[in-house]
Amino acid sequence: MSENLFNEFEPVSSKQWKQQIQYELKGADYNDTLIWESPEGIKIKPFYHRDEFNATAHIAGKAAEFTICQNIFVHDIEKSAGRAASTLKRGAESLRFTIEDENTDVEKLLSLIPQGTTVYFHLGFLSIDFVKKLDAIAKQRSANFYVQLDPIGQLAKEGNWFTSLERDLEALNTIAIACTNIHFLSIDSSLYQNAGANIVQQIAYTMAHANEYFNRVATIHKPIVLQVAVGTNYFFEIAKLRAMRLLFNLLAAEYDHSYDCHIIATPTKRNKTLYDYNVNMLRTTTECMSAILGGADTVANLAYDALYHKDNEFGDRIARNQLLVLKHESYFDKVNNPADGAYYIEELTQQLAEKALALFKDIEANGGFLTQLIEGTIQRKIQESAVKEQELFDTGKEVLLGTNKYPNKNDRMSHDLELYPFVKSNPRKTLIMPVIERRLAEKTEQERLESEKVSSDQ
Template structure:
């Protein structure tokens, strides 16, 4: 059949891959094809410059359909056409009243799911007056009583709006409080959707130890899971938070493998408590962080569905149980304090990738999340990002938009295979708990994080506004954290007034779930009654190092801000711009950008014709760092006199050369040059050393 398009190109012969490759190699003029055009990722995967149909010819999943096992293309046959992903924004306000005010406002403005994050004290089962200062209100809302939960969720129709509660280590006590709150509101349990879930191994991996033994936690979660199956069938009780590996610097293979290994540990533990795979698997949710590597993140979510289907099938689960429940959250790993509005752009591509990857719910972090509590503006922009993707980009109109892309299909397959291999390594260790005790995940993630940090330091990887393209006019941004002492004082008084004596007899999980929390019970009294004198877990491991990639560069900037506060101006760099503009401008601009990354003020010397003029101008500036900017050809006659005269007049001055003429390095060092800045330089190390040398940081 001839179409207008085929007729238009009929005179052209479609080239073969071999012909394209030959032409590409000719264009490279002798440069190795693999070295120049094939890219190795942090995952160890090799990304080709071109993918063709032959690359996907043998992929086993290529003919799968949406809504059909292994569910790679979508969990349902209709994708987002019938049920679009849920807009599940986090609102980490410290009190139930503040949370309720925010959630009711945001639900009226497009949010479609409630995410309720208990604070640290609640997640550990401590009442506010039992917790340390800084724990109450930290990371979420203080939820010590049924009244707190009722107040937090007041005015929210939970029969129509899903609610996701991160239960920490107190899923059963928190469930009992929720039950009591729901009875007051009249919400039927069978209509409750979402999760009230725990991730014990995730808590262990991030904290290094647990205040309660794992067997006790698993027994409680088994009771909760069985209860949910019978009474609240749409409520998940187990969560696997893979974001902890991403936000510690791990790559996609590690996230997938460790997430699946954690989930398998949970399946086995629940089976040991006589729960069937078809009871457990539908009540286990996965949470993945979605980062900056756009196509890798899409492939990661697709691969997760493939892997989970295979695992549940191996456990004997039904086809329906093989459907994964995927929540995605824009990553914290690449969020920056410097130039924070760039975080909006990062979140846009991450949210887009999450939607293309087929998440069921999505949290977009507000651009100011690193400063503490979001304000109304940052909440609105984060929420509207998802609304734009749903309503203006028409993403829900296409089922699995990534499907059929030769590149993405290959990447999904390679990623799944690599993750399966690492998952099997964890299984050989004896499972995820044993692997954590042996330090395998922590060591692998730390190695990847170190590799990423090295790439950032040398600007092989770029964080816009942080290690490149810094905003020289940027001022320090204030944090907006709660007054934790005031929050604790207020909450301690409120809870103490409501709390009655703790139950004298130990309570069983089943009893709590059957009757709900007694009048006057609190998260602290229920946890104590449930666990009695149960000892803390004897398991102790090296914890993951949760951090952000930008932190070292942010510390450079903060040191410069502190210097400016103390001395009235940032540390100063003088550019000795030698000769005509065309001679010095390229390296002067490079030097300016290089030093502005570290918070330095940069003074341009103008057109300096002679070494003597450069020295005079540099000394007049009183800058502790002088950068000579010119060309390699002129450096032999310029560098020695400038450097020697500067050092004679001001011995402590640091002389830096813009460029790295390899055959001149020894001579310039002998003349007194202290450092070289160039495209391959370790920017972080160079700036750190210079700050320390001139007394900006210890």
Template sequence: MENLFAAFETTSPEQWKARLEKDLKGVTFEQLSRTDANNFIIYPFYTREDLAAGSSALFRHTDWSIMQHIIVEDAGAANTLALAQLNDGVSGLAFQLSGPADLSVLLEGVELPYITVVFEAAADDTSFADRLRAYLDTAYPGQTDLNVYINTTSPDQQPVNRTLSINATGYNNRGANSVTELAAIACNLNEQLHRLSATGDLQATVRKVYISLATDTLFYEQLSKLRALRVIVHTLLQSYDITPDVYIHAVTSHIYRSHIDMHSNMLRDTLSAMAAVAGGADAVTVYPYDYAVRTPSGFSLRMAKNIQLLLREEAYLHHIADVSAGSYYIETLTRQLAEGAWTLFRELEQQGGWTAVQAGLDRLITEQADQLILSYKEGKKVLIGANKYKNNMETEIPSFRPGFPAPHHINIAQALS
């Protein structure tokens, strides 16, 4: 078959730059470049020459679990809401527990083999993992393939259902850049693998690795961040000579969630969710737009679900695996994030690993958060409704609900208030 492109001359990057400067009347390629929060130079365009050899799709799944976040204060009421949400189209549940909950009540009628369920236990509920193990052993004896996970930040947590779990949502919500976030995840995972390797057969102990992290509105960076995460995790797992499945759960970030003109949060959440799906998340939680100010309403829960249904049923994002594979920019940014995070991870390990670097990691994240907030206060970055394009028709601005933002988390709208 004739090559349709053979009749066209190839254009080199230098020719593109010369044409750019001519059309923009002297504005240069370098002047259009910028430096992002990761200290990467973002160029105005990328070409085939920027691609690394052997670039290919990083994941093969196409669909994802549509999660609904449910705050559990009463197990019975939460169960009723969970069943209603499942009937309305969600395929997973993310329970945020405010205290010890009776799992037999909370999960009554919930068929765990067919959905994804994530639990975020209360900080002082130290026995939750044991209770969950006991429940699963009784209700689903011998079933080790359930998609049931615990969101935990501690590497001390013993595997539940042969799954290592990392709750990394706090890094983005504290203001960490993506390189630091990915390096911290690698450090946490390495700590867990190192401890377990000393006690027995890792391949037999670890069936799956579950990682939850937050995505924000920097679409291309967040998409690339999830792709880079798979590269880093698989590289680390290979060093231990094990091949567990990797399950990534993305949640929409709270860092840009605003109490001002709060319906605009739906736009931010749509962008964050789309980045998560295109980046290869296995499950996505979109927080209700009013999550920052009150117990979510029925309408806000429905909109949180519908955002994902639109991405699936209208945008058809569930038809193609790794849709951005081969993009010159995305592939370059994925490689930069993976390499930058791996370099920082090795530095953290040389300093003593997870436990030893916590204080230094906290200082680094605080510095990055301060720089992020300053960029909004100086007007270099825009949060619509907060520091630009304010809704003058909004006469009563609600307050943040108690507990939001979480301790050590930052919120741009709050910082600008």
């Protein structure tokens, strides 16, 4: 509609708004009362106005094209193949298989899957022969396969390479040349979020992580996958994904890499809880919304009971249906760039990108990501951020409903644990200190479980 219906109203400048707000505050200081600072050092104003707005560089979001992904851990081939086919009929649009055994019969695993289905392979090993097999199948089926290979992510998470620095990177370079029908490179950014890194750190570490591959892999002929965990700070998380894509494209251009990144997003585990577990559905819903609006290519939801139950049909169905509701009933797939022009989100995107770029430059000036990971600098910085967030949770300033706010004292969980929901102790010799994923509620939940045990013994 070209006709402006509000010409009779005089425009109100940001200065006029501030003057009115100051009047309503009755002498209280505007900055002290209404402006707060995020853990990333970003000052959040009570309103954003177009006369103070500077648009960020255009970010090609793909909200209208996002696909719903189903995670499947492969143990029994026949069951996994049947489950994959079933979930596709029930609304999933892509699949992500986690495979730990390099002797897995991939052709049998894919036997019931339609040829046009996008498939991600998250491998617990690095095998040139196995990836070549996937490449051959992709060529035969004209399939869209993303093989999530990330040796640096393996080092960061486990403390050891698959084999060694030289052999792992040599394997990547061999795969890059030999396997032209698959996407072969991935960066596990979710590790940093789940371990407690703030948003600026997450973006900067992801870019520095990517930069190591740009420097060490001679041929990158396909888009790089960014595996991202999305937290509960709704607008910040939208801006995080936008800033990540913006900076990735800036970095890639320096290496004449013309492909946009491919973002697969999943809700974080850091704020998920064992008690009052149904609240996890509310958390994952807003986190999936942030992922879609932020421009994720693929969203893989986290089941509400993923912390303590093995994979089960009910949990998977609820998680899948959350995304189906967002896509087909809430119309999240109708606009590609829904956040464009939103002053607050644009400002957050710009500030997060600027701060992350400054941190990225500092990492590169001090030897690069891999050097700082081996020296322990990255782990220390993440730990410092995680401790600050933990203190906010422990003092009640960061709230998880049902856990540190309005807990149900009659809630019992010790009888329902199929999985160990806490950080696992696995003493072993490692090359470096690994980045440890830890949930905010772990200590509180362990105390409650111990209390349950005491009560049952009495």
